Amino acid sequence: MSTVTALENTTQAAHAKRPIGKIVAISNMSVSVLLDSYDISVRDIIYVVSNGERSYFEINNVNGNIANAIPLSYVYGLSKGLDVYVREGGLRIEYSDEVLGKVFDALGDTIDGTIIAEPHTKNIYEKNLSMAEINIKGDILWTGIKVVDFFAPLQKGFKMGMFGGAGVGKTVLVKELINNVYTGQGSNSVFVGIGERSREGRELFDEMAASDLLSKMSIVFGQMGENPMIRSRAAYSGLTVGEYLRDEKSQDVLVFIDNIYRFLQANSEISAELGNMPIESGYSTSLLTEISEVMERINSTESGSITSFQAVFIPADDMTDFAVNAIMSHMDGQVALSRKIAEKGIYPAVDVFNTTSKLVSVEGVGERHFSLVERAIAHFARYEDLEEIVAVLGIDELSEEDTNIFYRARKLRNYFTQPMFVSEKYTGIPGEFVDIADVLNDVENILSGEFDTLDEGEFYYIGSVKREL
């Protein structure tokens, strides 16, 4: 991090200021400052000048005349006794139409080489919405991804979590959603990259630019090679941009976050470096507060909506992980991806038993859709039992009813694979957007035996059956 323009712009007069204290201790991710004045508070931004370069810090806690602060970059080379100055305004990001088509880092600076001539910035720690402001209504939003629309349909204003362990296809699913929903919607969107691969960040930027979508999108990156403060604060910065589009431009905004787990992970690194007592698995003591602070800001209001798609990493494939569950409780819908299914070459590797949304009800999607979901899940559940029986005794030992369930469930499982637009280059099969009406018909036909004569292989990586025949 060489220059911090967004920070510099906010307080030009800072130079003339008197130092507010001196550095008295330094560790990897924190510095202690001996304060001259008590006029300093949590989340204030301070800086020191060393070798002609400024290093910024955010105040984390104040104890009498000692303040502990977390570096926004690195502490290499800093020494005791350096003078500390304060910057008013705290962490800020652009809050105007200038955000569109640009790439920011977590601290509000553009990193794509563009310059904002007249910045209008806003502090990234916005207060939460009040209950009165939150709008819970919204139209259904179809994604064209069969397994999502069928098992976990969503409406505008929903928070959708894509849960999965390492390498089971979360990012591909998020990218397909960007492709299908964002392209179809026509409104602005925000992509927040938290603690993920820089390579993917770069590819997303290139793909958006190549398909002329960049001008309607804002991107905020705090990727995995960056220090934890940058990764953590990317979440707040990204949301501030989303709020601008919702509140000032009255839009239905899509916010894609890849990956929200990394936000909590970064916070746990910071918390540990400050020597705070950890909770289970080393997470930050204030994990529940931190996740609420971010999630409560993602809501629809009377002026506009924010629909968010958030990838959630599952560490060590442990669905009972505390952070994962904390995130899950904020979601309106969830798509769970499983390694066991990915292993069989079935993508998206959705675990249907853990994939659902608040909309799956007779009131939400209608009686037909609802009862088909119930029937499909019953088939899959029975199939799991039968699979073991078949492995031991062979298929011939099953009753006729079970034999039907066995084969139909396999067809259904194959049917819920889908060629994706974003993985064309990998699979060589062109992507498909499937209409929900076709999905319902096909599922009904498979379950009722209409397709019993078709080979199960014919359902593998297709769109709708109608189009195949």
Add this chain to the structure above:
Amino acid sequence: MSMDEPSTKLSDSIKEKIAAIKTEENVYGMGRIARIRNYIIEVSGLEDVGFFERVVVGDKAEGYVSRIGRNQVTVELVRVLSPIFVGDEVTATKQPFGAYFSPSSLGHVVDMFAEDKIAGSIFKDREPVGAVVEPIPIMDRTTVSRPLYTGLAVVDLLYPIGRGQRQLILGDKKTGKTQIGLDAIVNQRGTDTVCIYVALGKTKKTVKEIYSDLLQRGAMPYTLILTAFQDDGAPALYRTPAVGLTIANRFMQEGKDVLVVIDDLTLHANIYREISLLADKVPGRDAYPPDVFFTHASLLEQGCQYHNGGSITILPIVETRGGDITDYITTNIISITDGQLVLSAKAFEQGQKPAVNFGLSVSRLGGQVQEDLLRQMGADIRRELLSFLETREVFELANIDEMSEDMRNQIIRGRILLEKMNQYKFSPLAPTEIRTRFEEMTV
């Protein structure tokens, strides 16, 4: 006499310091050891030392400042040449801690100080290089699209690696992980690629064997073996991968392609845990420090296709236990890399070499880094293979003679495919040879 020597030194130290303060002498650039805990020392004095500055304990030891407390400074020792005692004088050098690299060390086995481990001498033309990695900006990267051929059919066809990709190799002990890295290095002959093999905590014998393997196959002229042995101490082991990547970065900045094999990150994680616990850091999951993910991410994020045409491809190795790829460190690294090649002990025992687990292995870049020649063929064969393995599992006990003809054919073809994936070590196949080998299977 020797019994009370340390305490004499200690009281001397106190007296000297008090005397220095009384006469307002400068105690800023020096200090004295107050506490020794393995390779971590607490130093009093050193008032104006910088974070991560290189400090020396006379000519006995050197290390870096890892914490500056209000009263004491913590130093991690990277090199200890002779025993140190409480009260020993510690001097600041005004230089950031760094490692060394010599351009003429290609072809040799060296440590992070550019010491030739076989000749036992330090390279005269060594130059300082950083011992910490800095993030490579997103906008300085470009798309990973050029293939890096390993010469292994199973990799180049099914799980291809691109220049700038990070492809994890993981598996239990003795499943051939290192061999895949070495095969990839040997296959770079004639491609103008610089290879760096980072050997962490390997025995001296093992490193010598690897050196001899690479030398015999003509791979050493373009290869650097960077090693930290188990007895070099934890801080050296911990820092060495970063040094390897800093050297790689230097070549990349010159527009070169670099291949880095890190063998292995499981040991690295364990070493980092040891240092962190000894330094009283708050432990996280499985007692690893909470920033162990970041530590590995910042290393592996050095892998990239750079805008000037150079690239760093990284093949990190992770050792699993009992075939469990879902433990904390393994899933962390899977979620950083661009794909993983999973080796299975069961397949190894059944004679399949390389012992790849097809279901669990993946390349996130896939066809994007393959030449047209192999792309479609690879996608088709991978799909057929996975479908065969699934069928074989479900109908494990079924009699092949009583199966439908379709299914019997699928099983027979699947077996042939598996057979064709077998390849002996150091016998690379060119892409055209791979194509020929599998041509008959695509009809």
